[in-house]
Amino acid sequence: MHTFQLLDTTLSLFSTAMRPGSYRRRPKFSREEFTPWAVKWLALLQDMGFFVEIPPDLPESIHAAAPNAPTVRQGTFYANQYEPLPDAEAGGEYITDTPGMDAGLPSDGQASWLRLRGCDHGLPYTECGFFDRLMPLRDVLEFCPGDQAGCATALAVLWLMRGGRRVAGSIGGSALHGPSSGPALEEVALCLENHEVQTGLRNLHRLPEAAALLHKAGFTVSSHKPVLGKQIFAVESGIHVDGIAKNPALYEAYAPESVGLERSIVVGKHSGRAALRLKAAQLGIDLPEAREGRLLAVVQKMAVRQQHSLSDRQFATLCESVNLPSGRKQRAVTTSTKSAATAKGATAAKGAKGATAQPEKRHG
Template identity: 30%
Template sequence: MRDGEQTPGVSLEPEKKVWIARNLDALGVDVIEAGSAVTSEGERDGIRAVVKENLKAEICSFARIVKGDIDYAIDCGVDSVHLVVPVSDLHIEQKLKKDRETVKSNAIEMVEYAKKHGLIVELSGEDASRADLDYVIDVFKAGVEAGADRLCFCDTVGVLRPEGTYDIFRRLVTELRVPVSIHCHDDFGLATANTLAALKAGASQAHVTMNGVGERAGNTPLEEVAIALKYLYNVNTRIVLENLYPTSKLVSRLMGVPVAPNKSLVGDNAFVHESGIHVHGLMANTATYEPITPETIGRKRQIVLGKHAGRSTVEMALQGLGLTATGQQLDEITKRVKCLGDKGKHVTDADLMSIADSVLGRNTEARIKLIDCTILSGNHATPTSSVKITIDGQEVVESGVGVGPVDAALNALRKSVSGVADIKLDEYRVEAITGGTDALVDVWVKMSRDGRVISARGSGPDIIMASVQAFVEGMNRLIQEKNGIVKKP
């Protein structure tokens, strides 16, 4: 939560820090670096709030080799300090305007000071990957003699290579008498590889962040290291693997940093399949195209439809909706799905069900119909929406408020069907926008009811009405399924 929170544009209030810390603790993280106490009073409030949680994990504060930094950490009541000393000549001469011996002497003094005040000390060499390794080891040995409990080699700008990392850590663990940590950045996309190389060479601790958040290109992702250790190296950790995805989603939401769809393990696409060849293999054995099951990290497999979908993909998707089709019907449904995909559309569950309705000759007239939707929003007004719908011909009028006009409209719709169904909005995103003031927007929603999840889409020049259209379509499908309207022909 320190290096991760240094992601550009991210600032966590104390309650958010506590929320994340609780989840990291439940995940099985051994040490939580809750922040840098010298940063601000608000940062200190956040660190103190985490300390008060009395978590199982050791709570740490970042500190420079400056007495004031350590004093602030002591005042926050943390268990340990991550005491960082620049060790490359570039940092020593250009940033600190000092020399090697002065920096080493300052490091020794601050280690002794922190130990005297009862803190666990992890002495960290900043920019160690661009430093003279002999000097790094000299500083580390002096730090251990002064009382440092752990040491950390920092690849501050991500320039390590896995083979070089292994050699460095073999030397470090051979010459030093205390646990050694690896701290990597992902500037060249090698953070996980370098971290695993260090652990293989004998490092006993890895500095990681959830989703790989952090400065510039970020830090080593916790989820990648934990899963790689387990499934590639057969090494168990105390990480509760099934908590990885829920924790990933929480961190992404609270930090406001979306996870890339193609991000390993926790990205939206990590366990999503479209290709007909792949889905055909999955139907025989999921291991054909999945190295681990999605349930391992608290996820579920998804089958999506588009132009790459084959007969097997469509058949599996229909089964998930409780539908079966003859061979000829399946061919026709597949043809129409591909046609929609060729137009650049993301084929939602609602789209598939509409196509199936037509091909299978099912009459599924919408139970919910939107009659009117009005929005009140402005600089000084709470966004408010009023909707008029009919449910099975019965008129319902409801209003709702929200943080914005779309939120207000969807809240009003949820309230309007509360007597029929408890429907939740799980995900909402704008998938495509054309240019110009009359831009066409494509809204995609994922909704759920009693554990059943469905996706739907709405399009148009008005983002509010496109959102309402998608939500009404999804509500109809969820209510129809729950009440037995979706049946096998």
């Protein structure tokens, strides 16, 4: 069976960024702190089925922990070799690198790969024989498309679905590491699985742990980042909430649980009654249908006033205020009015008492 290999180069990117004069964004930890972080990263990604590239300057203990992990050989990078690729008429020249890879993979025993980089603007040429000319090299060619045009994930997926064997990239992709870091591997993986392609990956519910490790390194993942973002399954619009409640597949390309996330209902100015009902049920609140209209009005008013959606605590407080019985509300209002009147009367009495205590004016 044709198997794919998704190679993560995050450790190499970080190692390069920590060298003097590097243009890459530097992690916030020192090289001494990098080693234990790298051990956790390596164990996590291998548990999910990704291959991990280990830079040669990491301690031997890391290499010993993963004897089958690809290792970049020193002195084998030939950067900025410009070669025109087949049928690249208007696309000009593409950058190709050929780093030697000590794969050490027990599955195929292959000792080296050729890494094809760049090709940022190659998407229009995929229907003009671009990949066909490369297929004779598919068993030794490792594709790492750039993301200057925002097409790295699409190029990587097409390469694999057309018969390629291996893609190099990084968890988080260009959003975290820059356009030359290749495609976001988590996006490539989910695209393939959405097309019912067997990737050999597993335990992708641990992807939030990868996002947490990246955050620890100083790389904050956007809450709306595909696959990794915490809020990608949060819905507010009424029609979307109603649709997801009836058939989640209408709006979700993959189940939240498959990537370690949860579906959540957010209430705000775009919410409808369906969203209120689902959110109340999610929080275990009994919301009578007769109260929905009034609750919707106050929810939308508060969301507009604070210019963002409501927190769970705010929503629960509004539900409680709306669900108060009429008599209880009236008593609360009456008590409040009486208290105000009492306070006003006390102030007036105090003023009168002060006036009485003033000494009487003497005449004559």
